[in-house]
Amino acid sequence: MLTASLVLLNNFVRILFFTWEWLRLTMDRRRADRVPKKRTVSTRGVPMPKVTFHHAGTRASVLQVNAGANLMRAAVHDSVPGIVGECGGQAMCATCHVYVREPYLEALGSIGEDEDEMLDCTVTPRDQVRSRLACQITVGPGVTDIEVDVPESQV
Amino acid sequence: MSHVIIVGAGHAGVQVASSLRAEGFTGAITLVGEEHEHPYQRPPLSKDFVAGQDEGPLLLRSERFFAENAIDIRRGVQATHIDRLGRSVALGNGDVLDYSALVLATGATGRHLPIPGTDLRGVRQLRSLGDARGLRKDVSKADSVVVVGAGFIGLEFAAAARKRGLDVTVLETAEKPMSRALTPYMSDHLTRAHRDMGTDLRLGEGLAGVLGHVGTVTAAVGTSGRAYPTDLVLLGIGVVPRDELARSAGLPVDNGIVVDQFLRTADSAIYAVGDCASFPGDAPYSRLRLESVQNANDQARHVAKAIAGHPAPYAALPLFWSNQGPLRLQIAGLAMPGDRTGVSGDLSGSRFSVFCFRDGRLAAVESLNNPKDHIAARRVLASQHPLTAEEVAEPGFSLQDHAKHLAPAN
Numbered sequence: 001m002l003t004a005s006l007v008l009l010n011n012f013v014r015i016l017f018f019t020w021e022w023l024r025l026t027m028d029r030r031r032a033d034r035v036p037k038k039r040t041v042s043t044r045g046v047p048m049p050k051v052t053f054h055h056a057g058t059r060a061s062v063l064q065v066n067a068g069a070n071l072m073r074a075a076v077h078d079s080v081p082g083i084v085g086e087c088g089g090q091a092m093c094a095t096c097h098v099y100v101r102e103p104y105l106e107a108l109g110s111i112g113e114d115e116d117e118m119l120d121c122t123v124t125p126r127d128q129v130r131s132r133l134a135c136q137i138t139v140g141p142g143v144t145d146i147e148v149d150v151p152e153s154q155v
Numbered sequence: 156m157s158h159v160i161i162v163g164a165g166h167a168g169v170q171v172a173s174s175l176r177a178e179g180f181t182g183a184i185t186l187v188g189e190e191h192e193h194p195y196q197r198p199p200l201s202k203d204f205v206a207g208q209d210e211g212p213l214l215l216r217s218e219r220f221f222a223e224n225a226i227d228i229r230r231g232v233q234a235t236h237i238d239r240l241g242r243s244v245a246l247g248n249g250d251v252l253d254y255s256a257l258v259l260a261t262g263a264t265g266r267h268l269p270i271p272g273t274d275l276r277g278v279r280q281l282r283s284l285g286d287a288r289g290l291r292k293d294v295s296k297a298d299s300v301v302v303v304g305a306g307f308i309g310l311e312f313a314a315a316a317r318k319r320g321l322d323v324t325v326l327e328t329a330e331k332p333m334s335r336a337l338t339p340y341m342s343d344h345l346t347r348a349h350r351d352m353g354t355d356l357r358l359g360e361g362l363a364g365v366l367g368h369v370g371t372v373t374a375a376v377g378t379s380g381r382a383y384p385t386d387l388v389l390l391g392i393g394v395v396p397r398d399e400l401a402r403s404a405g406l407p408v409d410n411g412i413v414v415d416q417f418l419r420t421a422d423s424a425i426y427a428v429g430d431c432a433s434f435p436g437d438a439p440y441s442r443l444r445l446e447s448v449q450n451a452n453d454q455a456r457h458v459a460k461a462i463a464g465h466p467a468p469y470a471a472l473p474l475f476w477s478n479q480g481p482l483r484l485q486i487a488g489l490a491m492p493g494d495r496t497g498v499s500g501d502l503s504g505s506r507f508s509v510f511c512f513r514d515g516r517l518a519a520v521e522s523l524n525n526p527k528d529h530i531a532a533r534r535v536l537a538s539q540h541p542l543t544a545e546e547v548a549e550p551g552f553s554l555q556d557h558a559k560h561l562a563p564a565n
């Protein structure tokens with residue numbers, strides 16, 4: 001009898017737990033849904049910036065991102081191969097090195113002092129014109145679409 | 156069928172899973188993590204994140220990544236028991252999973268301070284995303300904070316809080332901050348730099364207790380008896396390894412889960428990596444336990460290789476970075492108390508490197524706002540030709556030039 005009620009209680013607790021888990025997961029999913037990810041037009045009808053990471057050969061990763069998005073972050077959050085971002089965007093590891101394609105260079109702000117120095121420490125040699133750290137680039141006002149080449153290796 | 160279970164979905168655990176696939180491992184992979192969040196990076200939590208606005212965490216991998224790589228990730232579930240004979244792991248939700256190899260990547264947790272008042276509202280720790288979210292909320296309402304412990308995380312947070320305009324007091328029991336991890340020169344420099352940022356850094360002062368009013372903190376009391384009125388207290392007094400699962404399975408622990416040079420525990424089917432692992436060090440260290448992203452990632456890659464059939468003794472140059480406001484500190488190798496040191500660079504400013512010599516050879520380099528030296532130091536220290544103190548003392552010696560003549564590291 002005691003065992004039976006214990007089993008019952010146990011089951012009850014489990015059901016409670018699963019209901020709770022289910023609710024939590026649904027909430028999580030809802031919350032995640034609110035972040036526009038793959039939509040191409042933001043809520044205000046403005047097209048979302050498009051970021052293209054070109055890899056060796058003809059492969060490319062094309063991401064639609066929110067205005068204000070950080071390029072390294074966007075790449076890591078979408079598993080773009082070849083962008084590591086080990087220092088978490090502090091301009092201290094140079095594992096988010098990219099070569100920005102010429103037409104998009106002008107719209108980018110100037111290279112900061114920290115970034116400039118780290119760019120001399122990249123594994124794949126720096127290109128004096130095109131090399132940037134993805135973690136120091138944000139898309140948004142002025143910088144809408146952007147195309148970059150991902151180096152062969154970062155570490 | 157081979158099945159690798161990884162316990163802990165932090166930096167090391169996620170890297171083991173992803174490296175296993177990169178190594179071509181085709182068996183099943185289950186990644187068990189007790190945190191509810193999708194795996195995220197910890198370093199930003201004490202830097203931009205706490206002082207920032209609404210930005211979410213920086214993830215370790217995309218959400219898709221796990222599905223695409225057939226990694227069965229179980230979030231919000233704790234591994235509670237290891238049955239070594241039966242080679243299975245029991246989970247908190249009642250599941251029992253069989254393994255052919257088990258990797259413990261359980262990390263570390265904030266050290267507990269057995270003093271009165273630490274359960275008050277407004278007393279916080281900073282290890283997880285949950286901690287950081289709570290802290291960020293408190294920071295946005297606070298005018299002042301007392302940081303207990305001038306370790307890396309405490310000082311990073313102090314700098315971030317100063318940037319937001321909070322009054323910051325840091326209490327540190329030792330006479331020099333981080334004296335076990337940093338040379339006295341660097342420690343003194345950081346002390347001055349934090350004071351210049353406006354932080355009231357009090358050395359030789361510990362925390363005796365925390366005072367509160369209706370459940371909320373109002374002041375921190377130092378061991379000197381002095382009270383520091385404050386809205387917020389951050390305990391940053393270091394961490395202890397999460398070795399409880401290993402211990403209860405009868406595996407040896409000694410300030411971390413004891414592993415051999417192959418990162419294997421006493422049970423050859425069980426490995427341990429990252430913050431929780433105590434591994435054999437090169438002399439003069441008998442055992443080492445390191446808390447860094449590089450250590451977590453390198454050990455994880457190493458164990459993935461071993462499981463995929465390429466075991467080798469572990470040897471990697473320890474690297475560390477810390478970003479404290481305008482101070483960008485990078486360390487290659489491990490500095491030790493008693494090392495002979497030499498400083499090069501702009502001594503009056505805040506851009507220089509400290510060279511540490513042990514037995515006449517270069518053993519570690521600390522660089523402040525000097526990433527080029529750091530990268531050069533990595534190459535020099537990883538090479539087979541460690542520099543002697545005499546070479547460095549030569550007039551006109553440049554670490555960067557020296558590194559250029561070496562073959563690339565890695």
Ligand SMILES: Cc1cc2nc3c(=O)[nH]c(=O)nc-3n(C[C@H](O)[C@H](O)[C@H](O)COP(=O)(O)OP(=O)(O)OC[C@H]3O[C@@H](n4cnc5c(N)ncnc54)[C@H](O)[C@@H]3O)c2cc1C
Pocket residue numbers: 162163164165166167168187188189190197198199200201232233234235260261262263281282283308397400428429430431445446447448449451474475476477478
């Ligand atoms: C705020 C902060 C800032 C930092 N800054 C830097 C920095 O600037 N540079 C640097 O190099 N390092 C930094 N570090 C250290 C670095 O983050 C750690 O060394 C790294 O996270 C270690 O990885 P790990 O996987 O071993 O442990 P963790 O990342 O802690 O992961 C362990 C995980 O295992 C889970 N777990 C434990 N037990 C169980 C169980 N029984 N079942 C299921 N899950 C379990 C834990 O909940 C946790 O999620 C920082 C750490 C913190 C907290």
Ligand code: FES
Pocket residue numbers: 072084085086087088089090091092093094095096118133134135136
């Ligand atoms: S992420 Fe480290 S430099 Fe960009």
